[in-house]
Amino acid sequence: MQNILDLFRLDQKVALVTGAATGLGAAIAEALAQAGATVAVHGNRRVATETAEAIGEKAAAFQADLSSPTGAEELFAKVKDKFGRIDILINNAGTIIRHPAAEYPIEDWQTVLQVNLTSVFQLSQLAGRDMMARNAPGKIVNIASLLSFQGGIRVPAYAASKGGVAQLTKSLANEWAVKGIQVNAIAPGYISTTNTEPLQADETRNRQILERIPAARWGQPIDIAGAALYLSSAASDYVTGTVITVDGGWMGR
Incomplete structure (x- = not known):
């Protein structure tokens, strides 16, 4: 009888995690x-060297600007040159720029869409093509958001991009499942990271957030990491086209 824990092992697999300098x-x-x-760990302005050093000899850091139309291709080429292939792609890199919708600059809109959605498609396309050319199974995990389902305020580009990530996940899953490539997404709730420190420090906003979360706590990066490991492993081979919310119950409230 197979040990269920063996299904979660990733030995001999090569993973690329974008936006891996800090946080999730x-x-x-x-x-x-x-x-x-x-693991290939990617960073842009914040280089992922510290993450690679924390992991040790089985990791290497790569730098690329995913806000550039050529950034995804450059990153994929660097990782493939170093490790020969990518078996697991985690599209985690993202950005958010806030403005009232009526005043939202088109330049900021384009930047957010490029980083959060277009580069996700570009990297997924590159990885998917390579997996299919090698006739190899693979895993693609996109980091979506609660704003894949909700509209938010003053973040029209972010909400549009994360809604797009959820739909892109389903679209790719429909085409590639027959090839042995599972494509899924994780929609994190309110997670305690450096990016959310201002919200946590705002007494009123922090209280309002916690009152809405049935678990009555902020999530931790490890909460997302557990879901990512599941979706990256053989334990999820019959799961595809799914957006898993890891939100302490926020969406069910």
């Missing part, structure tokens, strides 16, 4: 490495 990306990269994967 770093936690996901470390979790995949602990499960046996060799």
